[in-house]
Amino acid sequence: MLTSIFHAGTFYIASVTAALGVSFALGLVIAFLYKLSGIHIGSFAVVLAVLPMLVACVIMIVNGNLGASVAVLGAFGLVRFRSAPGTAREIGFIFFAMAVGLAAGMGFLSLAALLALAAGMAILILEKMHFGDDLSPERELRITIPEDLNYNGIFDDLFQIYTRHARLDRVKTTDMGTMYELSYRIELRDQEKEKAFIDELRCRNGNLSIILGLVQREKNEL
Structure with a gap:
């Protein structure tokens, strides 16, 4: 699970295709969870679907370079890409998608899938429990x-x-x-x-x- 499909900075077409395919598939899962968990914005769901693949692509491009850490910080800076302020729920889903894309981009596909599954289940359970709802009688x-x-x-x-x-x-x-x-x-x-x-x-x-x-x-x- 913690073994990367990439070795010594060497990339093969099959490995890159697998990483991009898995990240896109997991992005679709994240977008579906976003739509399922409450009121949603259509364009934001589309962004969530492709964001893990884009982050994975960025990570693969900088992998093995000295500037990799700077690039990762820049990728997480994408959280400010929206011109309008985002709700806590939307910002959370952006970080969710980025974390999955980061794992896939580094070649840890099983870890990316496990992360998506665990976080997705946690979101669904908390939504079913109405965790965080305002239950004030006022x-x-x-x-x-x-x-x-x-x-x-x-x-x-x-x-x-x-x-x-x-x-x-x-x-x-x-x-x-x-x-x-x-x-x-x-x-x-x-x-x-x-x-x-x-x-x-x-x-x-x-x-x-x-x-x-x-x-x-x-x-x-x-």
């Missing part, structure tokens, strides 16, 4: 009220009945200043009473817009 509540309604403490009695805690995060004007939008962070006592809670709020805000949903977290960019 909800975001947005209530629109008329500009002439004093919002200080107007919903406090309802919050005491229907929520474990509630705090006012933001107040902003809407509709050319004729309305206020109040943004709260709340935790409901009983999910089954969500409709009753909203109906009570509607009686207080004049049946204007009320939005109750999940808290919008910051995008996990790197």
Whole structure:
């Protein structure tokens, strides 16, 4: 498994073809895992499919030269190739593809396949376990009220009945200043009473817009 198909810096067509073929096949597997594990971008999946083969090609070109280490660092610098910030998930898949390409480019095809299999299984298991999902019970509540309604403490009695805690995060004007939008962070006592809670709020805000949903977290960019 830890024996390279390349010997003493000598390359044969069969060995090079095997390395490129295996790296491309593993790249397809990585791209499939990326598409399977969540929301995906089509063009990024294509890049993932060919990235291991490109990295393997770079490693084979510089193999045996004094600048090999510099070239490897340059290859890993490709992680910044995207003009837009990438999410942690996308950056992780880029490193995954590069590691497989590096192993294949150095001739360790079995190691590259084992790495792809082990990391792929780990990704699938963690996805099935919903590892890293936001399980916070907090909800975001947005209530629109008329500009002439004093919002200080107007919903406090309802919050005491229907929520474990509630705090006012933001107040902003809407509709050319004729309305206020109040943004709260709340935790409901009983999910089954969500409709009753909203109906009570509607009686207080004049049946204007009320939005109750999940808290919008910051995008996990790197």
